[in-house]
Amino acid sequence: MINDLASNGWTLHWANPSTLGADLPEWRAGDRKRATDGLMLGEKRFPVFIGPDGWPDRDLLRFATRGWLRPKSLTTKRSYAIDIRVWLQYLHVACNGKHWLDADVEDTLDFHYWRTREAANRGRVFGDDAARGLSALVLLYGWAMAEGLIDASPIRQRRSPSGKRLTTVQQPRNAGHHDVKWLTRRAFDRWKRVGFEGYDAAGMPRSANRVRTQSRNVAFANLLYATGLRRAEGGALLDVEIPVPTGEERLLSGDVASGIAKYRKRRKFYLERTHLRTVEDYIRFERAGAVHVANERGLYERLPGRLVVTGIVGSGKDRVVTYQDEQGRVTRQRLDLLDAGIRARLLRKTPQGWQPLWLWLTETGLPFEVDSWNKTFEQASRRCQVAGVDLDVTPHMLRHSYALHMLVQAQRAFLLRTGLTADERTRYQRLFGNVWELVRDLLGHASVETTRKYYLEPVRGLQLDLLLTAAADSPVTEVDAVIARIGSESGLVQDVPEEPTS
Structure with missing residues (x-):
């Protein structure tokens, strides 16, 4: 044996x-x-x-x-x-x-x-x-x-x-189902505060527990939870792909390049201004500090296989990047086609020194590998367990949670807007497919059946009254209250008690 x-x-x-x-x-x-x-x-x-x-x-x-x-x-x-x-x-x-x-x-x-x-x-x-x-x-x-x-x-x-x-013949019967999990928003927020930001289970700050890369980790987790991006997609973004506000818009859009998307299927992602702000703060402070350290140590000059960017022109899928390798060979290629391997080697020269285009960096200013996010999440979950917070979160779990949140939000918006009654359930069932297709497109699934079968089990068989009813005294939004109720009734969604108010 x-x-x-x-x-x-x-x-x-x-x-x-x-x-x-x-x-x-x-x-x-x-x-x-x-x-x-x-x-x-x-x-x-x-x-x-x-x-x-x-x-x-x-x-x-x-x-x-x-x-x-x-x-x-x-x-x-x-x-x-x-x-x-x-x-x-x-x-x-x-x-x-x-x-x-x-x-x-x-x-x-x-x-x-x-x-x-x-x-x-x-x-x-x-x-x-x-x-x-x-x-x-x-x-x-x-x-x-x-x-x-x-x-x-x-x-x-x-x-x-x-x-x-x-x-x-050996195919496991529970493939595609076993490790699907969901989180309520308050569970996600608690996991971040305890796992990354140094708080204890009661919500009290403990400075000794603060993670040095707190800003980066929180920004990445927020990005996945708010957009539904896969770990390999969000983890391979370049700084030039982060949406830039042009006014007071609340929701901004970006592109998932085909070079890093699953099935090489390019699509849009949408990010609320509040979550974008955490990414901007990371770039402005923690990331800038790491880049300064790397320049001081001369790390970028020694980066294996580095590619020096000399220009980026155009927009959207037609944006073209020009870069030069260590042998002086010049390449012009659509930014949309660059895979993670090339992206991690791109550098630009600025008055302050070298600057990586790869968004997520280590403490020393080098590209943070996509696979390393799993360990980062495991460490955060371990800190939660030590603090007495029973939450175990993976990057993909945030994608599932986004799918659930978007489905409930889309359903509620449709039902409340149309004033659907019990007599109109047949019509609703006929139109309901459009909501599934919306979530499928946001997630980048090849088939709506994948969205239905594996990502959204907690809402199977939901009654209309559950979607239309939210706890009036809940401190979270109505959609979050519905998801919390789904969690309590299905047992499939991780949730935590509300923090006591002082």
Whole structure:
């Protein structure tokens, strides 16, 4: 019985093209050039799987740099690489060092059982995590078959009744559902105050608990909660993509570039002036201080693979950026097409020194990687637990909460505006689909069914009187009061008691 896979064996490294030799312990002759030749221009990092013998696996190297993993987003690459490493290590420990190209159907079935059901496995995964792991192996072995490395995939699949798609036999039934969570606004505010701003459970400030990057973290959390952006979208924004007020408008719009959007689907996002102000304050104070520190230390001159921006012209999807690499080569490209890897290397020269275009920076002024936000949120949730506040928040949870808030708000606006009565419920059900489609478009989903099925479970079967009724004495807005009531009745929305007033 296997408790974990902590013994020596397969390791996963992330190599940077500009410092390729320094990222790995050793490279077999030809492997470094093979990896470099296979890289896309501007790709920031790629996974390298080091086998038990201490050498990179050549086939997996091709899969990562020239194969089917190559076009995936950096976030997907990271997730798939971790899943594949777990599989490789499982074969090494549980299957007496069996090579991944020699694995059979029984191995994958045993692995799936161990990873999702084996009680002795302390690292079990469920739902979406389990489904993603299977998808990683389907991709890997599909590529291996296409390359002629194997005759058949060890991942058992069957065709759907319609015959249009294949599904894995091991697919978990709770995929897409297990880890969906929601937050009320007051729970979100409490989590920020305790997790980032140094307050205790009673709302009293504790300066010793203040997080040094408080302004950045609060601004990012507000951005996700207020816009529904994915972590990889909000985390890869450039400072020039933040909406700029032109008057007294309460709501401003920005663009999610296709280069960082899921499915490369460009869309609009909307941000209230109050939430924009926290981003502006971060840029003006905390971020400016970090940039000053980096310039004082000369960090930007040593930034690997830096790209110096010499001009940005146009607007919207037609905005074009011109930049020059370290060899003096000049590139003109639509800003909308830049992926996270290129974005993190963009610098502009100002009278005060170098300035990164990447919005979110570390304390030392360097780009804060998108994946690092997970740890930042985990640390904030841990501070809440220590303070006695039972809240556990992830970046994606803020997206779910935005979806719920927007749906309830849109429903209430429609119902109150039309004065719908019980006799008109049939007509309402016919028109209700337009509200779902609105939320789908705001979230950037490919299908309205994704919005209905996975993001908005707390409002299934809602009665009209619940949508039209709000607690009159609630200190929050009417929509927030409705969501709090949904939470109390469904048990699916995280909420906290109101803070006592002095």
